[in-house]
Amino acid sequence: MAAAERTEGSCPVLPLASGRSIPVLGLGTSHRGGYSHDAVVYAIQNCGIRHIDTAKRYGCESLLQKAIKESGVKREDLWLTTKLWHSDYGYENTKKACLESCERLGVEYLGLCRSIGVSNFLISHLEQLKEDCVITPHVNQVEYHPFQRPQELVDYCRSRDIVFEGYCPLAKGEALTYPSIIQLAKKYGRTPAQICIRWSIQNGIVTIPKSTKAERIEENCKVFDFAIAEDDVEVLNGMHDGRHVSWDPSLVVFYILI
Template sequence: MDRSKIPTVPLSSGHHIPLLGLGMSHSGGYSHNALLYALTKCGIRHIDTAKRYGNEVMVGKAICESGVKREELWLTTKLWPGDYGYENAIQSCLDSCKRLGVDYLDLYLMHWPDAHVPGKSAREARAETWQALEELHEKGICRSIGVSNFLIHHLDQLKEDCYVVPHLNQVEYHPFQKPQELVDYCRRNNIVFGGYCPLAKGQALNHPTIQKIAKNYGKTPAQICIRWSIQNGVVTIPKSTKEERIQENCEVFGFVLTDEDVLTLNSLHDGRHVSWDPSNIL
């Protein structure tokens, strides 16, 4: 697939993030050959990883081997709560850059709203950490900065405590977990909404409604879920370690779901989480 066919959306940082990316993960979530295939054969330019996943070095190696120019890539990684705090966050970001073999990150995210910094509340630790990210952004080491798994009250607190509103909030998003109130809040505050687990860790692939819609379009259930997410304006990062699945997941720009089918898929929301649930984090 020609990478120029993957649309981008503007962030308030002034940069444009590709609507579709390839996510890494920590549990069997890395395949060197699959990442190389995504970069060289599928036109993927948006790679999403994290320190927690333990594969930043290998991602950097794949990028180098792919021959893709750094300026053509969108590289996101994340700061783990064990590294929260001002000085820790600065150092952790620089360490991630070193492991990835890059001079800057396109997007750096606080991975989770909870924090365990001695003598500080979670809110205080988030604010101190975010101030570090603001400095990294100001210096150009992180061209955009954001958060992951943050809910409305976490975002409200950051707005009160800090200066830069997050450029993106990355949250679990699939037909069974469609947090519309959070989506609406982000849009009102010029925060781009990113979604992970678009296939609900495979649960969506066997749902009869999704299968029926897929059959009507001559597409796979995975393609329907990813297309639905993208049509809802969500930056979507499916994960796969299989070359044929990555190819399949990229072939979602040649068709459009009808408004009726989008509404049908919207109606499948039942509030279930297939990943972390941040609801109880103060």
């Protein structure tokens, strides 16, 4: 894993330039069938998940409030990420949108805002941002899986103390049926999903697989009791072919990640 990684509880964390630390494994949600109340509660209560990723656009912030309360875990023990929409541009609009997200989530802070970041930013976007902003983003959240490993962007972010966070670590299921990944899963006595998630984390990427099924979430979390050998990591690294299962970030709309 990344040299800077340390552990709090059962899930390792990575330090941010903001002075805080983000769990390397989280639970993703989405606006397309990406939310289950029971699954979120189970993830927090039974799987040790302390990192939840959502967005204003997903429409489930209010639902997460109920799940978080039911979980019984204190707010200060959770890392909550949400994202604003491009229409929230401008200081006053952004502040208002942040407060509205806090209200829907039932929290007093997301860090209003203790750590900030961006999503789907390429090097060109980050360079442009550098010209317009005083604060460097603490996180850049981008699609990351064996078929989409933008190492140049990862290296750029690390050189500027920006933590790289990867979504779609299973390539929306495409990676689960890939022969080489299935072969590695058999070799390590794991599932293809666990191989992909473990590979991502070993590459120093904060990883947020999405699932609405408790058993899948439990499976996805069991990735800290084994390691993939370096030669097998290189096999997985070599699968990069540039494909996107989400969308092409060269068409990025500027989000705000909290």
